[in-house]
Amino acid sequence: MNTILVRRKWEPYLWLLPSILLMTVFVIFPILIVFKLSFSEISKAGIVGNFIGLGNFRAAVTDKTFGTVMANTLYWVVSVVGLSTVFGFMVAMVMNTRFHGRKIARSIIIFPWATSLVIQASIWNYIINFEYGNLNNILLNLGVIKDAINWRASYQIEFLWECGVGIFVTVPFVTFCVLAGLQSIDDAYYEAATVDGAGFLQKFTKVTFPLVRPSLTVSTVLNIIYVFNSFPIIYTITKGAPANKTDTMVTYLYMLAFYDQRKGPATALSVIGFLILCVVAGLYMMISMRKDEQ
Amino acid sequence: MKKLVALLLTVLITISCIGFAAAEGDITLDVIICQYGNNTNNWFTGTGINGKSFVQLFEEANPGIKLNLEVVSWNDVYTVVSTRISNGNAPDILNIDTFADYATEGLLLPVKDYCPETLYNDFFPSFIAQSEIDGTVWAVPDLASARAMYYNTDIFKEVGIEVPTTWAELEDACQSIKDFYNGDVYPWGMDMTTDEGQAAFSYYAWNNNGGFVDADGNWALNSDANVEAVKFAVGLYQKGFTNPSPATQTRYDLQDMFGAGKMAMVVTTNQLPTYLTEKGYSVNFGTAALPHNDGAASGATGVMDRVMAFKDDAYADQAGRNAAIGKFLEFFYSPEMYTGWVSMEGFLPAVSSAVSYLVEADPSFKAWLDVLDSCQFYPTAKAEWIDVKQGVIDVEQNALLGGDVKTLLDELQAKVAK
Numbered sequence: 001m002n003t004i005l006v007r008r009k010w011e012p013y014l015w016l017l018p019s020i021l022l023m024t025v026f027v028i029f030p031i032l033i034v035f036k037l038s039f040s041e042i043s044k045a046g047i048v049g050n051f052i053g054l055g056n057f058r059a060a061v062t063d064k065t066f067g068t069v070m071a072n073t074l075y076w077v078v079s080v081v082g083l084s085t086v087f088g089f090m091v092a093m094v095m096n097t098r099f100h101g102r103k104i105a106r107s108i109i110i111f112p113w114a115t116s117l118v119i120q121a122s123i124w125n126y127i128i129n130f131e132y133g134n135l136n137n138i139l140l141n142l143g144v145i146k147d148a149i150n151w152r153a154s155y156q157i158e159f160l161w162e163c164g165v166g167i168f169v170t171v172p173f174v175t176f177c178v179l180a181g182l183q184s185i186d187d188a189y190y191e192a193a194t195v196d197g198a199g200f201l202q203k204f205t206k207v208t209f210p211l212v213r214p215s216l217t218v219s220t221v222l223n224i225i226y227v228f229n230s231f232p233i234i235y236t237i238t239k240g241a242p243a244n245k246t247d248t249m250v251t252y253l254y255m256l257a258f259y260d261q262r263k264g265p266a267t268a269l270s271v272i273g274f275l276i277l278c279v280v281a282g283l284y285m286m287i288s289m290r291k292d293e294q
Numbered sequence: 295m296k297k298l299v300a301l302l303l304t305v306l307i308t309i310s311c312i313g314f315a316a317a318e319g320d321i322t323l324d325v326i327i328c329q330y331g332n333n334t335n336n337w338f339t340g341t342g343i344n345g346k347s348f349v350q351l352f353e354e355a356n357p358g359i360k361l362n363l364e365v366v367s368w369n370d371v372y373t374v375v376s377t378r379i380s381n382g383n384a385p386d387i388l389n390i391d392t393f394a395d396y397a398t399e400g401l402l403l404p405v406k407d408y409c410p411e412t413l414y415n416d417f418f419p420s421f422i423a424q425s426e427i428d429g430t431v432w433a434v435p436d437l438a439s440a441r442a443m444y445y446n447t448d449i450f451k452e453v454g455i456e457v458p459t460t461w462a463e464l465e466d467a468c469q470s471i472k473d474f475y476n477g478d479v480y481p482w483g484m485d486m487t488t489d490e491g492q493a494a495f496s497y498y499a500w501n502n503n504g505g506f507v508d509a510d511g512n513w514a515l516n517s518d519a520n521v522e523a524v525k526f527a528v529g530l531y532q533k534g535f536t537n538p539s540p541a542t543q544t545r546y547d548l549q550d551m552f553g554a555g556k557m558a559m560v561v562t563t564n565q566l567p568t569y570l571t572e573k574g575y576s577v578n579f580g581t582a583a584l585p586h587n588d589g590a591a592s593g594a595t596g597v598m599d600r601v602m603a604f605k606d607d608a609y610a611d612q613a614g615r616n617a618a619i620g621k622f623l624e625f626f627y628s629p630e631m632y633t634g635w636v637s638m639e640g641f642l643p644a645v646s647s648a649v650s651y652l653v654e655a656d657p658s659f660k661a662w663l664d665v666l667d668s669c670q671f672y673p674t675a676k677a678e679w680i681d682v683k684q685g686v687i688d689v690e691q692n693a694l695l696g697g698d699v700k701t702l703l704d705e706l707q708a709k710v711a712k
Contacts, residue, residue, distance in 0.1 A: 044395040044680060046376035130538065131556065150538055155695075158542075241488060242541030243691035258373040259488060260684050261395070263380075 031274075038267040046263065056268035063265070065244045065252070072159070073228065073248040080166035081223045085216070087167065088174025093208075095175065096182045113172035121236035124165050128152060155245045158238050162246065165233050170226075174219050181215030182208070217288040221281050228277055249273050321611075321618045324385040325363040328371050328599065330437075330639045331565075332572070335365040337638060343631075352625050359618045384604040387619060389436055391599045393425060394677050397432040403603045405431045408616040413627055416645040421598055427675050433600035434623070435644035437636055439563040440665045441493065441595040443585070447578045449479060449558045457582050461501075461526060464585040468535035471558050482530055483548035483560035484540040486694065491687030492672065493595060494540075497561055498523035500593030501586035506673050506682060513711045515682065516703035519590075524703070526587070528693045541691045553577055563597070564662055568640035583665075596669025598644070601626075642666055678710040685709065 038056055041049035060066065095106055112120065127134045128151040136148040152158050189207045198206065231250045234240060240247035240255060247255070249269060257266035327338055336342035339349055349361045366374050371390055378384055384401065396402050405414070405425075414422075414434075421435040445457055453474045458464040468481035486494045499505050504519030514520075530536050537543050537551065549566060551557040553575030560566075561584055570577065586592040603619045625631060633651045636643050642662055643649060652659050673679060689702040 043399055045399045045401055046379040047399060048380060152539060238542055239488060241691060242695060243688055258376070261376065261680050
């Protein structure tokens, strides 16, 4: 009898052990090592030296490109997360209604999320190409424009394209998170609202939005983290050039570590990024939970 | 029964993790080779040499030495190598372009320790001198490439202009081409990307009596000649004579444009003919020296890569290891292997014994060797080279955005000369 009780107590932990081991080895250990490296001096060849306190952090933050990179990261995250949430919500509301071919539409919507980011960024690169791109081709053939337009005229425009691609690949994720929330709303609420004489806007603000908020919180927090850490889109389209003007924190620290061979400041930037995400995600969740309680 | 099966599987997994030990007395060398072209991997590890690989042929000729050879793309090699060094797992033999950082941190073996005398004397002395720091040579050259200006002969005939030899002539030629084709053909190719922007700097600086270092070998990045050179280059871009995005269009994009007849002149490696044939382009071109500024000497850019050996103090048989590395080099640089390798990738040799073989096979090769004689190389032996390499690219990209060239170069000089 005793052995069965002991087994029942320890068994769940045994089953969890492989996952915990995997996570420790592949996630927690590397994070701890990066923290340690960020406080150490790392030579150009990659040899890890002594503890130098906040030296790496100081070097990273006082670099003249740090301001540009942080501003870019802010624009990137705010525009991609914000606009993809808005569009995703709209698409989800459409998907929630009944129409012919809804199942097919739902399958198609998932493609940008499911396809590799590098492939999509490369394809968009070709689409906006000045000489051979499909965009110019189509517009020229439709007679909308007379001469080919240079869609990459300046780095600001290139950055907008990158944000556009980011929004394009993030919308499906938001759509499905919100759709899950929408489908869990009981029709009874809408019927009661109609009986009370509520119009579409009132139904949306008083019934739909409050009940979908938990799903929206989840999707927004996850999005902030994914988009902040997103590397392939920017690296494929502009590589952060020219002169780091389209770099976000992640692409910048990659260049620092592996092109400039300055791994110390690069690891310091990783840690700073980690702390920023912790604070932002934590704050957002706290604010949302508090609103939910209300 | 289930428990027995589970136990058996666990034992099997553990055994497979241990791996196979080499035969007693075998020396295994970890080698990293950079991927120069589409054929590199096949030649070294596939079936590129008459159905066999370099590794196979080497191991057959040298029983007792095993090669653990990896071909890595140039995009990834810096990442791979620095990660391995950080983990204490540096390769035994490395083929890459820079070496000064590894040498100054005491990671490399001096070449004299492992390179056989006859082979050492076969290298071109000017190449060996490029890998010397304070009297010790730390790496041997594996191959070289020289840059030349390629021009589209059909375009020049149609527009009716001569090939430019000076900067003034270059601007006139570009203007004529731009006017004639109304912007459909880019007159001049310019690559100022993170891929190889430092080459662009050298094309203009070395043709204006400028350069990275002064006569004493000290950094002189903000010399008047350099400021003038970068201003000239950026001026070409601002006048609309170049491809639209020099900061993001690499040498390969330019080569594609040239092959498609969309670009009149491009400065690139002597591999261009091979590249164009492989990609199926058919364009009539000629080669010429890069245009130089009036009153300045003409300067050709040479680029050289290296092979170096890392120390492994933990290895028991140091003499045996050095001998094995020497055998690898001897085999690699033996005429049959080396000339096959160099001509396959379309590069120029680094050993004199290969020259006669190659000239015999292709007499036009001699012209390139003459260019090589007058080539200048990057100051890769200086410890700050990596910073300078990235730095000049940064300067160029900022200048393209409208930054002041003198200020940017002054800042860079201050950063590296401190």
